[in-house]
Amino acid sequence: MLETLLNAWRVPDLRRRVLFTFYMFVIFRVGAHVPVPGINPEALAQVMQGALFGFFDIVSGGALKRFTVFAMGIMPYINASIIMQLLTVVVPSLERMAKEGEDGRRKIVQYTRYGTVLLAFIQGIGMSLYLGRASGVLLHPGIGTYLSIAVILTAGTTFLMWLGEQITEKGIGNGISLLIFAGIVARLPAEFYSIYEFVRTGTVGILTAIGFAIFAVAVVAAVVAMNEGQRRIPVQYSKRVVGRRVYGGQSTHIPLKVNQAGVIPVIFAMSILLFPSTIASWFPGNALAQGIVRVFNVSSVPYMVMYAALIIFFTYFYTAVTFNPQDVADNMRKYGGFIPGLRPGRPTAEYIDHVLSRLTLAGAIFLAAIAVLPTIVTGVTGLNVYFGGTSLLIVVGVALDTVRQMESQLLMRHYQGFMK
Numbered sequence: 001m002l003e004t005l006l007n008a009w010r011v012p013d014l015r016r017r018v019l020f021t022f023y024m025f026v027i028f029r030v031g032a033h034v035p036v037p038g039i040n041p042e043a044l045a046q047v048m049q050g051a052l053f054g055f056f057d058i059v060s061g062g063a064l065k066r067f068t069v070f071a072m073g074i075m076p077y078i079n080a081s082i083i084m085q086l087l088t089v090v091v092p093s094l095e096r097m098a099k100e101g102e103d104g105r106r107k108i109v110q111y112t113r114y115g116t117v118l119l120a121f122i123q124g125i126g127m128s129l130y131l132g133r134a135s136g137v138l139l140h141p142g143i144g145t146y147l148s149i150a151v152i153l154t155a156g157t158t159f160l161m162w163l164g165e166q167i168t169e170k171g172i173g174n175g176i177s178l179l180i181f182a183g184i185v186a187r188l189p190a191e192f193y194s195i196y197e198f199v200r201t202g203t204v205g206i207l208t209a210i211g212f213a214i215f216a217v218a219v220v221a222a223v224v225a226m227n228e229g230q231r232r233i234p235v236q237y238s239k240r241v242v243g244r245r246v247y248g249g250q251s252t253h254i255p256l257k258v259n260q261a262g263v264i265p266v267i268f269a270m271s272i273l274l275f276p277s278t279i280a281s282w283f284p285g286n287a288l289a290q291g292i293v294r295v296f297n298v299s300s301v302p303y304m305v306m307y308a309a310l311i312i313f314f315t316y317f318y319t320a321v322t323f324n325p326q327d328v329a330d331n332m333r334k335y336g337g338f339i340p341g342l343r344p345g346r347p348t349a350e351y352i353d354h355v356l357s358r359l360t361l362a363g364a365i366f367l368a369a370i371a372v373l374p375t376i377v378t379g380v381t382g383l384n385v386y387f388g389g390t391s392l393l394i395v396v397g398v399a400l401d402t403v404r405q406m407e408s409q410l411l412m413r414h415y416q417g418f419m420k
Contacts, residue, residue, distance in 0.1 A: 014172075014409050021171035024163055025182050031070045031159070032063040032186070036152050038145055039067050043136035062187055067131075069156035072123055074179050077161045078271045080115035084108060085321060113161065120157040124150030126279060133285075172409075173402035180267065181398040184391045216392065219370060223396040226366050229258040231359055233352065238336045252337075256356055259363040260323060263397030265314035266371055269307055299375055308368035315364035325352040367393065 009015050035041075048065040063070040088094045088108065097104040128149040131137045138145055160179060167175030195212075198204045232253040277296035283289035295302050329349035331337075338344045342351055370393055 011409070014406070017170065017172045017409075021167055021173070021178065024167050024171060024175075025178075028070070028160070028163060028179060028182055029186060031156065032068050032183075033066065034069050036067050036069060036071065036149055038139050038149070039131070040136050040139055041066075043134065044131070047131065047134045047137055062190070063183075069152055070160060072120060072127070072153050072157050073183065074157065074160050074164065074176055075271050075274065076120040076123060076157050077112070077116040077164070077176065078267060079119055079275065080112050082268050082272065083115060084112045085317075089321075116161055117154060117158055120154040121150055123278070124153035127153065173398070173405055177263065177267075177394075177398045178402065181395055184395055219373075219392050220396055222366075223370060223393060224400065226259050226363065227257075227262070227397060227400050231256045231258070231355060233355065234340060235332060235337050236340055238338070254328065254352070256352075256359055257363075258359050259367065259397075260356070260360060261315045261318040261363070262401060263394050264318050265311045265364070266367060266393050266397075268314045268318075269310035269371075272310060273303065273307055304372045304375060308372050311368040311371060312364040315367060316360055319356065319360050323356065325349045325356060328352055 009018075044067055045065070048067075063073065084094075088098050094108065097107055125146065128138075128146040131149075132141045132146060161176075164175030164179050167173070167178055169175075171178075195209060199206055199209050232255055235252050235254055237250055237252070273296060277293055280286075280289040280292035280296070294300065297303055326349045329345060329352060332339075332348065333344040339348055339351065342348050
C-alpha cells in the first residue's frame with residue numbers, strides 16, 4: 001500500500017491532482033470557520049441542539065452549529081441534482097437532452113446549478129427566519145438581516161458547488177462526494193472525544209464502548225467487502241478474419257457490482273429526509289410542524305422505515321440511470337460477443353437485467369441495513385454519537401471510489417499499483 005502511494009506521488013500529473021484536492025480541502029475547512037456576521041454565538045449554541053442539527057452538522061463538517069458561510073453545506077446541490085435526475089426520466093425534452101452527449105450534459109449541469117442557487121436561497125431565507133424567531137440569536141433582526149444572511153449562505157453553497165466541480169475536473173475523485181467526506185472526517189476527533197467522555201464520566205461502561213468499536217470495525221469491513229463484491233458474467237467473442245489477420249476469439253467477462261450505485265442512494269435519501277424536518281423546524285410554535293419534527297427524527301421508527309425504503313428506491317433508480325443492459329447487449333453483438341448459451345440481442349439484455357436486478361436488491365438491502373442498524377445499536381448502548389452507519393457508508397464508499405480512480409491513473413502509467 002505504501003509502495004503504491006509512493007508510486008502515485010512519483011507521477012507528476014497525479015501528484016498535482018492530489019495536491020490540488022488537498023488545497024481545496026484546506027479552503028473548505030477555512031470557510032467552515034468563517035462565521036456569518038450578526039449572530040450571537042452563545043444564543044446560537046442553545047438553539048442548535050437535537051439529533052437533526054447534530055446529524056446535519058456532521059455532514060457540513062461542523063459549519064452548521066457555528067453558523068458559518070458554509071452552514072448549509074452542499075445539500076442544496078444534492079437536492080437539485082435529485083430533482084434534475086427525476087425530471088430527466090419524466091420530461092421528454094430533458095431525456096432527449098441527456099442523450100445528446102456532452103452538449104446535453106452541460107445544459108443539464110447548468111440547470112442543476114440554477115436550481116442549486118434557487119434552493120439555497122429559499123433554504124437560507126428559512127434558516128434566517130428560524131433564527132430570527134429564537135431569542136437573542138440575531139443581533140439586529142429585520143428584513144435586511146434576513147436577506148443578507150440568505151445571500152451569504154447562498155454564496156457559500158454556490159462556492160462549495162464550484163469547489164466540488166474543480167476537484168472533479170482537476171483533482172482526484174468526485175468533488176461533491178469528497179466535500180461531504182471531508183466534512184464527516186473533520187468531525188471524527190470530536191466524536192471520539194465524546195465517546196471518551198462517556199466512558200470517563202461513567203455514562204457507559206468500558207465494555208460497551210469496546211463492543212461499539214468492534215461493531216464499527218465490522219461495519220467498515222462489511223462495507224468494503226460489499227463495495228468490492230461483483231458478479232462476473234462470462235463473455236465469448238467469436239473469431240473473424242480481416243485480410244490475413246484473425247481478430248477476436250478471446251474470453252472476457254462483464255463485472256456487475258453488487259453495490260452498483262455506491263453511496264449515492266444514501267446521500268440522496270439522507271438529503272430528502274432532512275428537508276421536511278428542516279422546513280418544520282422553522283416553525284417552533286406550530287403543532288403540525290413539531291409533529292413532523294418528531295416523525296422525521298433520526299432515531300424514530302417511521303424515519304428509519306422511510307430511510308430504508310428511500311435507499312432501496314434510489315439504489316434501483318441510480319443503477320437504472322447509470323447502467324443500461326440493452327446498450328451492453330447491443331455493443332456485445334456489434335463486436336461479435338455473446339454470453340455462452342444465450343442468443344445475442346434481447347435474450348442477452350434480459351439475462352443481464354435479471355442478474356443485475358437480483359444483485360441490486362442484495363446491495364440495496366445491505367445499504368439500508370447498514371444505515372439503520374447503528375442507530376438501533378446506539379439506542380441500545382446509550383452512546384449518543386451522530387457518527388453512525390450513514391457516515392461510515394459515505395466515508396468508506398467515497399474513499400474506495402477515490403482509491404479506485406487513483407488505481408486507474410496508476411495503471412494507465414504502467415504501474416502495478418493496487419493490483420499487486
